[in-house]
Amino acid sequence: MNEPHVPSCGELFLGFLQIGGLAFGGAVAYARQVLVDSRGWMTERDYAELLGLAQVLPGPNIGNFAVMYGRRCHGLKGSISAVGGFFLLPLFIVLALVLAWQEFGQNPWIDAFMKGVAAAAAGMALGAALKSGFRLKPPPEQIVAILVITALAAWWRVPLGWIILILGPVCVGMALYRARRT
Amino acid sequence: MSPTPLDILLTFSMLSLLAVGGANALSPEMHRILVESRGWLDDATFSQLYALAQAAPGPNILSASVMGMAIGGWGGMALATIGILTPAACLAWTVAGWLESLKGAWWIRPAQAGLVPVALGLMGASGFILGEAAAFFFLAPFITAGSALFIWRSDRSPLYALLGGGLLGLGVFALG
Numbered sequence: 001m002n003e004p005h006v007p008s009c010g011e012l013f014l015g016f017l018q019i020g021g022l023a024f025g026g027a028v029a030y031a032r033q034v035l036v037d038s039r040g041w042m043t044e045r046d047y048a049e050l051l052g053l054a055q056v057l058p059g060p061n062i063g064n065f066a067v068m069y070g071r072r073c074h075g076l077k078g079s080i081s082a083v084g085g086f087f088l089l090p091l092f093i094v095l096a097l098v099l100a101w102q103e104f105g106q107n108p109w110i111d112a113f114m115k116g117v118a119a120a121a122a123g124m125a126l127g128a129a130l131k132s133g134f135r136l137k138p139p140p141e142q143i144v145a146i147l148v149i150t151a152l153a154a155w156w157r158v159p160l161g162w163i164i165l166i167l168g169p170v171c172v173g174m175a176l177y178r179a180r181r182t
Numbered sequence: 183m184s185p186t187p188l189d190i191l192l193t194f195s196m197l198s199l200l201a202v203g204g205a206n207a208l209s210p211e212m213h214r215i216l217v218e219s220r221g222w223l224d225d226a227t228f229s230q231l232y233a234l235a236q237a238a239p240g241p242n243i244l245s246a247s248v249m250g251m252a253i254g255g256w257g258g259m260a261l262a263t264i265g266i267l268t269p270a271a272c273l274a275w276t277v278a279g280w281l282e283s284l285k286g287a288w289w290i291r292p293a294q295a296g297l298v299p300v301a302l303g304l305m306g307a308s309g310f311i312l313g314e315a316a317a318f319f320f321l322a323p324f325i326t327a328g329s330a331l332f333i334w335r336s337d338r339s340p341l342y343a344l345l346g347g348g349l350l351g352l353g354v355f356a357l358g
Contacts, residue, residue: 020240022341027241028305029333029340037337045295052297055304057277058201059270060243067271068278079275090240091247091263097238098231098248109352116351118316119325120343126309126326127333127343129302134334142299149303154310168300175296176289 004041009074009081015039016066016085023090027062029128035069042069044135056164062086141174185222190258193220194246194265201243201270212249222253243267321354 007015015034023030028051035042042050054064063086070082133146149167152158185193193215201208209232216223223231231252235245243266250262284290313326329343 023239023241028308033340045298048298048301049291049294052301053277053281053294054274055301056297057270057274058199059267059274060201060241063241063243063267064270064274067274068281071275071278072282079271083271087240087244087267090238090244093240094235094238094244094248095251095259097234098251101230101234108355112351112355113348114351115316115318115322116325116347116349116354117344118347119313119318119322119351120329120347122309122313122316123326123329123331123347124309124333124340124343125305125312126330129306129309130330130334132305133302136298138298138302145299146303146306149300150306150310153304153307163304164300168297171299172293172296175292179289179292179295 004043004046005039006073007039007041009077012070012073012078013081013085015041016082017089019062020086021089021093023062027060027086029124031062031065032128032132044132048132048136056168139178141178142171145171145174185220185253187254187257187261189220190250190254190261191265194250194262195269197246198266198269199273201266208243209245212246216249216253223249227252319351319354319358321350325350 019027019031019034031051032047036044036047050068051061051065054061054068057064063083066082066086067079070078070080072078074081129150133143138146145167149163152163152167197208197212197215200211213228217225217228228249231248232245235242235248238244244263246266247259247263250265251259254261281290309326309330313323316326317323325347329347332338332343332346333340
């Protein structure tokens, strides 16, 4: 496997600008598409591992991800480039939306369009999880863990803090046990 | 009831460290604090602003910026944004540093690999939760499923799925 390209600060800024500006319905699916598929800065496994860490820390998942990935590339400058790029466009867009909302209220056509977009955006998260899962081919106990975590969070609505506190260490323990034996 | 700038900054900084799992997981806690405990926003304003932040691209955590604007104008927005982002970012920075210093320890890669099921499970779950929240009309779950299939099986830009969903939404409105 070749070493992935390490982006410069400018590339980090632009890459995360793209992720932030396009990321309707949460940034996780877009980040995977930009960083793994289109730019090739990270491998599938690299991405999933760093994302796992970003998700168990408090704060916006891809915001944490940008801090950690930026630091790995270029230290503080890298973190600031990635985080700045990530938040710049969404901040302006959300402000423009609030101003427009205060001005125009509810237009039924825009409302209908946005509801369709919201439904499609939900499918994106699901599709990205399926794509990563099938490419990574996790060992059987991890597949069980993925299904259990999905069911706990989506079906039983167990608070995420509990899932992470209890199943996080269980998953890490299983991975360490497997690594020890091989 | 107008909060001081320091109140706004500290409240959102505290929320920042509670946001395990991102902004969608934080919304019940944000509602409890901003609406029920502090009384800075009423129920209707809170839910409308939250939906608005969801509809915008980018991290849903920016719902905090929008709330800040409703609470304290432009200054409130700036303080809420700084408050919700800074503590979490500092923590992520520190953890990234530990990772670097531990590089080479035999257990660090398998331990990180162990977090993959957590990442994928939560990603899948947020798809189901968002899909349920977005099921405003009968066709919506089919749009969600179709979009999931498109993202999974195709390498084209996800924007096609969003555009297609929006157009189907318009179509349902025009016909129904």
